[in-house]
Amino acid sequence: MAPRRPGSSRGRAAGRRPRRRRRRREERGVVGMISGDLCWGSLADDLIIGCDGKRRWAGAPRTLYATLEQSARRYPHHDAVVDDDGTRTTYAALLDLVDRLAGRLERRLSVRPGDRVALLMEAGLPYVASLYAVNRLGAAAVAVPTKCRRDEAVTLLYAADVTHAVVGPEYEAWAPSLPVEPDRVLWASQVAGGDVPAPASAPHGDAASCALMMFTSGTTSRAKAVMLSNENVVHAALTYGRLCGTTIEDRCLVCLPIYYVTGLVGLVAHFVAVGATVCLQRRFDAQRALGRVAAEGVTYLHAAPAAFSRMLDERGAFPELPSVRMVLSGSARETAATMDAFRRWMPQAQFRVVYGLTETASPALLFPGDTPSSPCPMATGLPVPGMDAKIVDGAGNEVADGAAGELWLRGTNVCEGYWRRQSDAHKGDGWFATGDVARLDHGLVWVVDRIKDMINRGGEKVWCSSLEEHLAAVPGVAAALVAGIPSAAYGEVPVAVCVREAGSRVSEQEVRSWLSGRVARFEVPEHVVFADELPLTPASKPDRARAASIVLDHIAQERTAVHG
Known part of the structure; x- marks a missing residue:
């Protein structure tokens, strides 16, 4: 059976009966499922429905590495990465570095498809190159939360059964504690060295292969390793690009920890998939971050409210930043004071709230336009294309419009599960329980509280x-x-x-x-x-x-x- 678009005649025919059910449900005050496919108009036109029922962007690359290949082919001389020290790497040079690094990892460290390679370093070109080289080999990159203490991080890596590691100079003292053999550790300083050629074989992995393992508490208080497939990550990256209008002229600044899902997917994977430029900052410093925005002409900021609060404290030194066109706040909602301050500081920029989880490869709900100028500035947003959302009570039944309940999500970028704890991820029929309280009002989802401890x-x-x-x-x-x-x-x-x-x-x-x-x-x-x-x-x-x-x-x- 050929894929179909959500608005095709076959899709409409299949949907007639559910729509009649929905009308009857709305008459008694029950909203039911909200589909992101229907919320974004022409922005979702290129979404197709596969034979497996999943919604995908037409022509989407199948792996994270394939997105880099595509951008290098289209824009070989365009800057891909600008490191913290100002070093620039084009897409052609990045692809060459990634291929040679993949050859070293395969031949010298024996990395194989299905292995789990820990990335233990600060943000920089070696991190980005390692991420894509590991993906080329069909292995999973394990993002290590470096702000944790050594014993905490090592415990997480044991739980993830890591097989190899790429380690930065700041963490060389951690190496003896890692759950990998010494001959399976590559130092970040060696990433660009050596004359090892690219692997002779074609890139490994497919859409279903695990691309990233990231740590979260999920809906419990115990840390879990979330498994994000290539399809999860690629769909999320392309979704950001489509809904935010990202082009090769855009430049983002990764100023939050790169091991966050926002850093790796919302920024790095997103911008590489589009062929835009990623500017990296090793550690967050508000004044230096704003200096980079001014010097590099950064157009796109995506960070947590805490980072934006610190930036506002430093805005006196940077009264005008005319290059910024898009500001995304990664939270359920942003304070009115912060949004108003950004509007006065960067009047040309659109400020949008985005709600996401590690389990959703970052984007789940996105505000449809400029949040502070909306009649509902405290709302969270709409499900992104390929994502469904519903609000349920304690028994899993959908609640009435305006009533609070738990937010459940289902979609293409929702993870398949947790490492060695697959059954913890879904409630059935693909639904993921977020552990967050939300309501639906004025056609928007409002995330209002947190259930999880x-x-x-x-x-x-x-x-x-x-x-x-x-x-x-x-x-x-x-x-x-x-x-x-x-x-x-x-x-x-x-x-x-x-x-x-x-x-x-x-x-x-x-x-x-x-x-x-x-x-x-x-x-x-x-x-x-x-x-x-x-x-x-x-x-x-x-x-x-x-x-x-x-x-x-x-x-x-x-x-x-x-x-x-």
């Missing part, structure tokens, strides 16, 4: 149960409960309510100091409050909402005592 501190994930284990190990602490409270700078930050051991006089500062050498800096609670017992729900389960209230009340009392 995971704190998103400016893009960094803090797992409550893991942090509670560390807190319970603090001398003098008997028990602890972690919660998140709002933060203007980071969206939310972790706080803790602790119960002291009998006779203990352990202080907040002592708890935070003890943790600072044992967990990542972003995991250390902003506030620690002591109580006689932990707050519990009537079902005797930890009450994180009450814990957050206890901390907020304590903060308010301290401010009152100081200011009178």
Whole structure:
């Protein structure tokens, strides 16, 4: 059976009965599924339905490596990557580097299809080249969260069963702890060296092959390795390009950690697939980032609210940045104050909210136009083409228009599952439960709260149960409960309510100091409050909402005592 377009006559014939059902459902106030295929008008015209029922962009390359091949063929002399030191690499040069690196990985390190290669380095040309070289060999690139402490990162790599690693100079001391043999480690300094030719065989892998493994808590508090296929990543990259109007004249700045799904898919894979230019920053620094925007004529920014907040603090040194045309905020919603500030600072730029997850290869919902100028600036957006969304109650039944429920997603860029935990990913019929509370109103999805016990501190994930284990190990602490409270700078930050051991006089500062050498800096609670017992729900389960209230009340009392 040949593929069909969503609007073809065969597609319409197949859809008549469901549309009648939908009308009857709307009469009783139930909205049902929202299809991104129908939300974007002509922008989704090139979407086709395959024999397997999946929606794909017509003519889409089958692998991540194939997108680079295509761009190198079309725009060989166009800048592909501008490194942090200003070094420029064209698409032809990048493809040559990737092919030679693939030859080295295959011949010297014995990387084979299905292997899992850890990328343990900062953002730079070696990272990008390694990503595509690993994909050429049909292996999966494992994005290591380098902001974690060594023991935390190594634990994740053991869980992902990594087989090889490419390691940057900043992490050479980690090498003996990695779960790979020394002869299966390549140093980032060797990426561009040597005279090893490209592999003699054709590129391995297909649309279904795992391209990326990235770590997330999913809908639980335990970290999982999300498996993203080539199809997931390529569809997401092309979707960003289509909906954001990206062309080869665009230049993005990767100023957030490159191991985020936004960095690897929303920026690198997206811009390489289009043939545009990727500017890299090794570590985020707001002033340097804005300097790069001005110097390189960056047109496209995509970051977390915390990064934008810091940029706003530095805008006095860069009062005008006329090159920027698109600003994407990776969050469920952005504050009105931030959007208004960006509108005044960059009046020529469109500011859009995008909601995504590692499990959706980044884009799931995108605001259809400039968010701050919309009548609904606090809404999140619409499902992207190839994505379906629905809001359900606790039993999985779709809720009425305006009612809150859990957001479920299904689509081409939704992952197949987690490494060694496939059954955790889907609820059935391909639906992924996000763990986020949302509602549908004015034809838009509004993500309003979070179900899962995971704190998103400016893009960094803090797992409550893991942090509670560390807190319970603090001398003098008997028990602890972690919660998140709002933060203007980071969206939310972790706080803790602790119960002291009998006779203990352990202080907040002592708890935070003890943790600072044992967990990542972003995991250390902003506030620690002591109580006689932990707050519990009537079902005797930890009450994180009450814990957050206890901390907020304590903060308010301290401010009152100081200011009178």
